[in-house]
Amino acid sequence: MPTGELGGHPAYWHMYPDGPRDVLAIHCSLAHSGAWTGLAQQLQDIASITAYDLPMHGRSGDWDGHSDLHDVATEMGAAMLTHGMDLVGHSFGATVALRLATLFPDRVRSLTLVEPVFFAAAKAIAPDAYDAYIAEERAMFGNLDANKESVTRNFVRAWGDGRRWFDLPAQTRSYLCDRIIFIPATNNSLNLDVHGLLAPGVIERAAMPALLVQGAAAHPIMDVICQALAQRLPDATRVTIPGAGHMAPITHAGLVADSIRDLFSHAP
Template sequence: MSAAIPYWREAGSGPAIVCLHSNASVSGQWRTLMTRLADRYWMLAPDLYGSGRSPDWPSDSTITLQDEVDLIEPVLRRAGDPFGLVGHSYGAAVALRTAVQHPTRVRALVIYEPTLFSLIEMEGPAPNDADGIRNAVAAAATALDGGDRFEAARCFIDYWMGPGSWATTAENRKVAIADSVVNVRRWAHALFTEPTPISEFGRLQMPVLYLTGGRSTQSAHGVARRLLKALPNVSCVNLAGLGHMGPITDPDAVNRVIENFLLRSV
């Protein structure tokens, strides 16, 4: 178990729901969901390694999704058993890893486009559905090697949100995003090399809500096609007008669907 202690925020009371944020984000991305559900649920949202007020990854070794699960274990213990779990992007990948490790502790699971690119890689090498994100990571890494973290952030954000998105990002957000994107190689390693075979996800019996954005990327949709075939108790909602960052760009639309699912399942 990790000796590091994550920062987390809490709100409300009732059955516990743990929310995990995406790359280049923090636990605050779930603030509107926490406010929406606090009258019925005990909402807990940690910052993952190197995000927000949690510690950075304290090692020169590569990080794994299991390391992230170990980091948030104090939050999971505080939530008690069982708890609901909500994750977006990288956070959804961590949520799936958590569910595989603790299948009896997770009452229900909500995942918005988990970025488990390893499931694509396991089927065969490039060219494949993960080419776009692989190329974006390579471009961001080249920018970082050249000392330009803002260009690295542009490569990453424009891949996930569409060309020109970085240019329209609020200036007061750019510094925090650029500071976070210095970890892009670490994120990619954890996601591309996660060893859990897809058959393990087929053992998860809790109800799962899988959310996708109709305007999202080929890599995100490629993961979805594979996981939706594997998860035995899954329902899928495609939000046609949204992209990969839907929980951040359009929280009301996403949170409404999450709320309806949790009311039925937790």
């Protein structure tokens, strides 16, 4: 698979060919581009998916420790985004996809946001729910320096695919622990909206057909976020995946794919 630079950053990307629609997919925190394999198989008759590894994930370059990670991820995506592409993002990747859609609406055919962790959006319509989530997150990451594995284990319990920590392969547990710093390092983007996506008129630039997907068993804050974004996106549809949690594109790839197929039918 290709390696090189995206937006000036060392990068790796994976290409899932065959279908006629060109899709750019952006994965969640602590994963890599291979997380799209199941969804790509479900959509291979209609979509060719290109997925890149986020900074400090997979085989892309490491983080320099001071650059804004959301900026870097967005610059990488912008380098791959060409006219007429469908954008699909999951979790952190969904927030990058949303930002790209507001920056380059003329390039985006449709926008799919699966479990977008744009917590700042919740504050506008449910400040109490937002404050409760922020308190929960601070408690979870309070002892990160002292016990990285314990923090990672708790994070995976809340936002993982339902598997218990010690049921994960040792290599996977190590990979997750090595990247857990990514979560607090992106808080300013996700919790405080330092990039101004919530400013008047910005989200509204993403006027293409949009799909908001959440898991029925996901964290309750996700429903608030999706509600807030649906109020701002001009052409948004919401879908809830029965039985799914935060990792719906992996655990329920078929149902997520069905929703994307329906979106594509309304974005010819």
